[in-house]
Amino acid sequence: MSSSKFARYLPILDWGRRYDRAALGSDLLAAVIVTIMLIPQSLAYALLAGLPPEAGLYASILPILLYAIFGTSRTLAVGPVAIVSLMTAAAIGKIATQGSADYASAALTLALLSGGILLIMGVFRLGFLVNFLSHPVISGFITASGILIAASQLKNILGIPATGHTLIETLISLARHLGAVNLWTLAIGASTTAFLFWVRKGLKPLLRGWGLSPAVADGIAKAGPVLAVVATTLLVWALGLEARGVSVVGALPQSLPPLTLPGLSLDLMRQLLMPALLISVIGFVGSISVAQTLAVRRRQRVDADQELIGLGIANLGAAFTGGFPVTGGFARSVVNYDAGAQTPAAGAYTAVGLGIAALMLTPLIHYLPNATLAATIIVAVLGLVDLNILKTAWCYSRADFAAVAVTMAATLLIGVEAGVSAGVLLSILLHLQKTSHPHVAEVGLVPGTQHFRNILRHKVETDPSVLTLRVDESLYFANARFLEDYISNRVAEDTPLRHVILMCSAVNEVDLSAVESLEAINTRLSELGVKLHLSEVKGPVMDRLKRGHLLTCLTGQVFLSQYDAYRSVVAQGAAAAE
């Protein structure tokens, strides 16, 4: 492997070489801010994934370090994120009981599979596969997931048990247990939620009004969740609320991430393969779009295939150190960027910070109420819910609306995996359906010009012996027969017709099926004494056609421009008539 190839797989060699004191200062400051933000967030997402809180910290330590070595984004912050945590809970919830050793072990297996899939996609440059998640599908999925996540956390706000993978199951389960609401828990949960919403919407303007600078106001607003954590923890401890039924985080092991071995049974891997694929793809899509948005602002580059490798290795790290699937998070990456992180070293320092937290701070977290964590999750994910996408898509096109609506409905009513799969399949089918019925315009010469336009929209000149068709689509198997039908039916009763010209300016590809259809059209037309011509065939398409038989058996000619074609065949007709 040449050294440049080596550098491609190890971006740290590039930025590490130029690392200096200025970058160190910026990175350290960013790391402190991100660490403080990540502690409650990591615990909360572990709760959402159905895992013990410390798993959230563990999932943020080695993965961040590994991403710093293998990732290409300078500012992406990797760790547990809300949607991936929800998908983890949905995938494992089907095969193990929350809190069991099997459950934790399956989470490791899921991270292992997800890491393996990302790594393979990166090495074989299969990153383009994620493009099949269209924007409407992603938007619909994120919105529906946000609603699902918020619903799933209501039980922690109310202090009741509730289960369910779909929205309806969750709501029914909540309703059944409503009688058992713990009022202390509800008081903490509801007031924390209200406080965090107020911090988000009302605090910053207020602080600005008091004359604070935007940066300071922003910093204080971002510290809101930490404030809530400290305040409610002290409250529970001071009032002894654990004894009154307020569920708390409890005793956590005081240690660095342990070395863990994921469950490796073939049966388990088979059951988790599809969820792992969806988690990888969904996680990667979110991560790469944050990474790219931040990179462009500083004219930096992100390599999608290397990102797959970086995230893949980060997930493998999570699998062997007591974590669960991770990816690049939006909120934390923006905080990292805004705090001035210059290089992935900021991530490494964050990992060190979290390691210290796992070793030293865990006893302090004992009385942190789960209701507070639930409140931070609810406030965070409701920011993801964007029902406007339904209206935007409806206005834009019915196909895009269908993709959003089906994805949302399937996610809410059936589950996260069904939602993503249904959305992807539907958008591919709708696209294929569209390209299988291409727009075909019968065109004529705009008088006084060399332009040809649709005879239905423009006053144009035509000749009864010539039919010119402009096909606005690449010709491939899905529409090859459409064209055959169209031309067969069009010429069936048109007796004066002598020439058919296909204008190919919008044809970007002609595959073997389409070539054979064109040959069939050519043969059928020649049986009727009609010649087939082509015009404005693009270079790459022409190169391809030269490899087949069409050009040797074509009854007509291939013209460079439609104008040449029209003039030439009309002149032939005139000569024949004389």
Place this chain on the structure above:
Amino acid sequence: MSSSKFARYLPILDWGRRYDRAALGSDLLAAVIVTIMLIPQSLAYALLAGLPPEAGLYASILPILLYAIFGTSRTLAVGPVAIVSLMTAAAIGKIATQGSADYASAALTLALLSGGILLIMGVFRLGFLVNFLSHPVISGFITASGILIAASQLKNILGIPATGHTLIETLISLARHLGAVNLWTLAIGASTTAFLFWVRKGLKPLLRGWGLSPAVADGIAKAGPVLAVVATTLLVWALGLEARGVSVVGALPQSLPPLTLPGLSLDLMRQLLMPALLISVIGFVGSISVAQTLAVRRRQRVDADQELIGLGIANLGAAFTGGFPVTGGFARSVVNYDAGAQTPAAGAYTAVGLGIAALMLTPLIHYLPNATLAATIIVAVLGLVDLNILKTAWCYSRADFAAVAVTMAATLLIGVEAGVSAGVLLSILLHLQKTSHPHVAEVGLVPGTQHFRNILRHKVETDPSVLTLRVDESLYFANARFLEDYISNRVAEDTPLRHVILMCSAVNEVDLSAVESLEAINTRLSELGVKLHLSEVKGPVMDRLKRGHLLTCLTGQVFLSQYDAYRSVVAQGAAAAE
């Protein structure tokens, strides 16, 4: 329903009204010829499907009559065909034993499901779905099926039992039983096969050499199979070969098609649904292409959706009269056409002829050896085998070759259903992969013209502050992110850049994902002080863009032509520099 709509669903109202004595004469003659050809063929295909011989006759009577009423082709001949019979055997062979009552009942269910699927596709105008069977997939499938069918009939030529759904299974099973070859059977089978090949290749030139007219020579050559049937039947009867182990058709019921009820258990229907779908689609593709080829020669029209309805009803007819799945056959339709059939009434007369055969001629068929039927099948299907398609596809493109090769390999090694499914999925994936990496050309002005061409292929004029990109593909979700990446990476280190122009002459569609990507590109570029412009946007695409936000937030302009765009932004740059 208006009368014209009514006529759409009943094409017989159209041609029936104008039926006259001349058409009657032509149709009757064609019917006699087709009837003689169909008797051995129907028996043979029933054998191939693993059904009693009379099922072949039954499958040719009511279905032909129904197609005559509901079909739109004037000359298509409907009945059992080789590939559909093979697929029937493959589908039912998995769930019942040949010769059992369950087997025959499952064949009826398969015809019922297949008819229902075709009918639904026709009524809901879903005919375009069959377009996803690309030509390479169809060619590969037909060739592989021909080989499978020929292999499956070797047991009848050798007079040994053998089973197997894949080529390898069949060959191994044949090899195991080779010791039990019946020499009388082999003698009849091998000589009939050789005779039929000679009739096909050598007889016609010979007859022409003797001075016979082409039509007479052709007619005698086509009568070859009937001759073989008569000769071998007489031989078996005269020499008493049945007692020497030559397997014969045996006693057939002497009756018109019975009224039968398909098996209707939900479990059976679930197992047969997928095979029925594939049989419907494969059968329809073959049928419509024959119908269309013959129709165009006489400037007639075939309506694909009504064809689905006609074939669907024909299959329902087969389901209730002791048949199995049917479709339009290539060979018999061509014979019907060549014999001068004018209207679907020729089919009705054929049905009457076959009805008489079923009532009166069945005793004569008792001594017809199965080896003769196997020989007619082998000679017929080897005409379908076309290994050249591998070479043609290889020369044309790797993607088309992959589709052919995978379809053939999966059909031969796994089975007919796996073959079709693998081919369809692979060709869709390869197409999506291709369009997700569109060709993007950086273009410049060809000096002295208003044309813009690829800077890599042509000497063109460019401006360091302007980047013009021509994307040779519709913009949709699968390539939206590709474009984002491409532009992000392209502009990252290009500091003098001030304008990016997207030239959209080959963009036939822009979906919501692509619009959102364009908005993201626009935002990112504006953060770098670069404006985004569009040029040569097509009418329908522009209509669509007006429904979204892009045009309101676009930092640049939309230009009618690329030349206008280039001139305008270069002039802006010059003005700014002054």
